[in-house]
Amino acid sequence: MRYLVTGGAGFIGSNTVDELVRRGHSVVVLDDLSAGKEENLTEVRSKITFIKGSITELEIVQKAMLQADYVIHLAARASVPRSVKDPIETNRINVDGTLNVLVAARDNKVKRVVFAASSSVYGETPTLPKSEDMRPLPISPYGVSKYVGELYSQTFGRCYGLENVCLRYFNIFGPRQDPDSPYSGVLSRFATAFLESTQPVVFGDGEQTRDFTYVDNAVQANILACEAPSASGGTFNIGTGRSISLNQVLQMLQNIAGKKLAAKYEPPREGDIRDSLADIRRARETLGYEPTVMFEEGLQRTFAWYLAQSAKKVAN
Numbered sequence: 415m416r417y418l419v420t421g422g423a424g425f426i427g428s429n430t431v432d433e434l435v436r437r438g439h440s441v442v443v444l445d446d447l448s449a450g451k452e453e454n455l456t457e458v459r460s461k462i463t464f465i466k467g468s469i470t471e472l473e474i475v476q477k478a479m480l481q482a483d484y485v486i487h488l489a490a491r492a493s494v495p496r497s498v499k500d501p502i503e504t505n506r507i508n509v510d511g512t513l514n515v516l517v518a519a520r521d522n523k524v525k526r527v528v529f530a531a532s533s534s535v536y537g538e539t540p541t542l543p544k545s546e547d548m549r550p551l552p553i554s555p556y557g558v559s560k561y562v563g564e565l566y567s568q569t570f571g572r573c574y575g576l577e578n579v580c581l582r583y584f585n586i587f588g589p590r591q592d593p594d595s596p597y598s599g600v601l602s603r604f605a606t607a608f609l610e611s612t613q614p615v616v617f618g619d620g621e622q623t624r625d626f627t628y629v630d631n632a633v634q635a636n637i638l639a640c641e642a643p644s645a646s647g648g649t650f651n652i653g654t655g656r657s658i659s660l661n662q663v664l665q666m667l668q669n670i671a672g673k674k675l676a677a678k679y680e681p682p683r684e685g686d687i688r689d690s691l692a693d694i695r696r697a698r699e700t701l702g703y704e705p706t707v708m709f710e711e712g713l714q715r716t717f718a719w720y721l722a723q724s725a726k727k728v729a730n
């Protein structure tokens with residue numbers, strides 16, 4: 415099968431591409447490298463087609479889409495606080511860009527589009543865990559952009575018969591998550607703070623909780639979402655069904671890294687939700703999804719990966 419992976423040079427994207435190539439599929443990556451890196455694709459570079467370009471340009475998306483069977487649409491500006499700072503740019507990429515991907519997928523008669531949605535569409539729910547039948551009420555422009563992407567995906571199903579699946583990922587972490595931006599995911603920031611013995615910064619009191627989900631689980635979900643027979647038109651939470659506070663994460667990292675670091679507590683971030691925990695029953699039942707790497711194991715693997723990366727940098 416031929417897959418187009420938008421955002422395939424990014425964190426979740428490059429891990430997904432690796433697995434698709436491992437399974438013998440043909441893969442096209444469309445990425446503008448605004449956040450992703452070509453080096454994330456080093457191991458598979460000779461086996462895939464890489465197109466540098468933006469999903470905001472319909473012509474480029476049309477070109478990348480040629481002969482695709484499945485589209486895994488991950489390209490986006492992925493940060494909540496960045497969307498609070500610049501909602502117009504987040505909308506341009508996440509909403510206008512997604513519309514281009516859907517139009518091109520429709521025109522090229524692809525079998526199915528899998529859209530990277532987000533737990534952020536829920537906002538603060540009155541109860542936990544968050545389940546797909548709860549009413550979305552995002553509290554950040556990013557959450558809105560992801561919800562609009564879902565609505566467009568489903569509307570293209572109803573209007574043009576384009577098969578689609580929306581995956582609401584819950585805080586994915588693991589190797590290749592970029593730690594170098596102030597907008598990077600918290601675990602990549604914490605892991606590198608421990609490696610560099612700098613103070614980890616906690617926004618708020620650190621008692622906020624997240625259903626941190628190791629990237630292999632998201633990769634598994636992406637591929638199942640393309641293949642599962644009765645999944646089209648559906649929206650699925652992709653998490654682990656367990657959550658943990660940032661303060662607990664810091665405690666675990668102290669044990670893994672074998673050092674104690676006092677965190678620096680700063681005011682909470684705008685657009686931040688307090689608690690996040692996924693009900694994953696629907697994904698289990700319809701996609702056959704089952705998280706295979708749970709948090710502690712994932713954290714150990716991730717820390718080991720950042721450690722190996724910093725050793726490589728020192729050697730070069």
Ligand code: NAD
Nearest residue numbers: 421424425426446448449450468469489490530583585586
């Ligand atoms: P990432 O930033 O590593 O990946 C996004 C990729 O999209 C990058 O490679 C970037 O260069 C590319 N990109 C950005 N704008 C583009 C454009 N205009 N045209 C082409 N490519 C563009 O982030 P990620 O964590 O791998 O996230 C992948 C997707 O999953 C995003 O849609 C994100 O919103 C969604 N998501 C991520 C998480 C998470 O916890 N990481 C959770 C929920 C949803």
Ligand code: UD1
Nearest residue numbers: 492494532533534584585597598599600603615616617683
């Ligand atoms: C993350 C994803 C977003 C996704 C959402 C879904 C990233 C960058 N963001 O958003 O794409 O849709 O999950 O669940 O991958 N924090 C600190 N210190 C830091 C960084 C963050 O305390 O150095 C705090 C934040 O204020 C927040 C929590 O850690 O309370 C998680 O933040 P972050 O990793 O940015 O993820 P989300 O905002 O949950």
